[in-house]
Structure formats: structure tokens, C-alpha cells
Amino acid sequence: MKLYDLPASPNARRVRIFIAEKGLEIPKEEIDLSTGYHTSPEYLKKNILGKMPVLELDDGTTISESHAICLYLEELNPEPPLMGQTPLERAHVEMWNRRMELELLNPLMGAFVHGHPMWKGIREQVPEYVPVCQAHATRSLDWLETSLQGREYIATDSYSIADITAQCAILMGKAVGVRASSEQVNINDWWTRVTSRPSARA
Structure with a gap:
């Protein structure tokens, strides 16, 4: 897995905190908006909206939107539960x-x-x-x-x-x-x- 991250983004921070609470180690690539990489064809294939965060899986599948990423990680790593138990x-x-x-x-x-x-x-x-x-x-x-x-x-x-x-x-x-x-x-x-x-x- 790899997380495409925007350090100043509160949505990206939500995912980083979630990952830390789960005790996971997921490599990050920080995106610099001034380079325009987020608008490149390469990045738009990962997230057509050109936003961060994006979680890229080992097979190249990508998940964007912070809540969707957290939901995926919760399903794979249910402990500690961060989305309720009942x-x-x-x-x-x-x-x-x-x-x-x-x-x-x-x-x-x-x-x-x-x-x-x-x-x-x-x-x-x-x-x-x-x-x-x-x-x-x-x-x-x-x-x-x-x-x-x-x-x-x-x-x-x-x-x-x-x-x-x-x-x-x-x-x-x-x-x-x-x-x-x-x-x-x-x-x-x-x-x-x-x-x-x-x-x-x-």
C-alpha cells in the first residue's frame, strides 16, 4: 500500500491519525500542489478529482475520499475499533x-x-x-x-x-x-x- 498525502489537508490528517491509531505502517508520498502533479494524467488515473488523500493498493487499485479509506482499513484491521462494534x-x-x-x-x-x-x-x-x-x-x-x-x-x-x-x-x-x-x-x-x-x- 501507499498513501498519497497532502500534509496541510485536514482530510489527509484524518487518515493519518486513523492509520496511527491502528498501529499500521503505510508508506506515504507527499504531494506538492505547486508542482501541478495532482493535475497530471498519471495522478488523475488514481483520483479523477485530483485530490488527496488516495490509498493505492499493491495491485494498483486506488481508494480516495478519507472516510472510504478509513472504512477499508477498519475492515482489514478491526482492532482497535474506531467505527463502533455493534x-x-x-x-x-x-x-x-x-x-x-x-x-x-x-x-x-x-x-x-x-x-x-x-x-x-x-x-x-x-x-x-x-x-x-x-x-x-x-x-x-x-x-x-x-x-x-x-x-x-x-x-x-x-x-x-x-x-x-x-x-x-x-x-x-x-x-x-x-x-x-x-x-x-x-x-x-x-x-x-x-x-x-x-x-x-x-
Whole structure:
């Protein structure tokens, strides 16, 4: 296997943390967007969208989209379980992972893509969209604070892919000026727990 990686990408980070939690060793090839390799015919055969991450299997088969890659790795390496163990747990993990992706990570990524110089000339930027995304993410932090009351982790009693998605989102938020306030103690306590795990540095 080989992972085509974009170090600054929160989606790629999600996969790296997942791999680290599983204790797997998968070689990585870091993609430099400035070279344009991601738009080359060679790379587009791996992922027609030209994005990262991509997991390439030994037979040349490729899997893109971070959740799909994690699902594949979970099936091959079920321990430790990061997507739930029972039908109900799996449903809750999927529910919360989607919430963290759609309601927190995606708006923060939108703010970054539309407002950061890194994306100038690579993606069409609409600066007016940045405050819309920031406000969306801020509202999401409000209800996440409530949801974490009395809980150590987001979806179940154990660390899961929902926590991975959320911690990548929170990290992205720091780059666009969206942070949990000092009064949001549940989020801050959760953040301390998840970032103390060795995988957080993946």
C-alpha cells in the first residue's frame, strides 16, 4: 500500500491519525500542489478529482475520499475499533462523524479555501463566503459543547473516527480564527484528551 498525502489537508490528517491509531505502517508520498502533479494524467488515473488523500493498493487499485479509506482499513484491521462494534454503535459513530464533517469541518475548510493565500490561483476564492463559514462553524461549536456534557468522547464511550474528524476540524479552525471559547469547558476538556493521544501528531 501507499498513501498519497497532502500534509496541510485536514482530510489527509484524518487518515493519518486513523492509520496511527491502528498501529499500521503505510508508506506515504507527499504531494506538492505547486508542482501541478495532482493535475497530471498519471495522478488523475488514481483520483479523477485530483485530490488527496488516495490509498493505492499493491495491485494498483486506488481508494480516495478519507472516510472510504478509513472504512477499508477498519475492515482489514478491526482492532482497535474506531467505527463502533455493534449496529447501534456503528450508526451513532456514523451519525456523529457526518455531523462533525458537514457541520464543523466543511465550513472551516470553506473559510480556509476562500480566505487563505495558499489557495490563490489554485481554487476560485470568494472572500465574502469566509464569514458565512465562520459563523456556521461557531454555531456548531455551541451545540457540540452541549452534546459533550458528561461525555469523554463524541459518539460513544470510546475514541472513534468522529473524534478524529472533530479534532482535525478544531485544528483547522485555529487557522481561520474560529476557536472554542474558554467557557466551552466540555470541548476544551475533550480537546485535551484527544490531543494527548500519540496519534494526534500523525
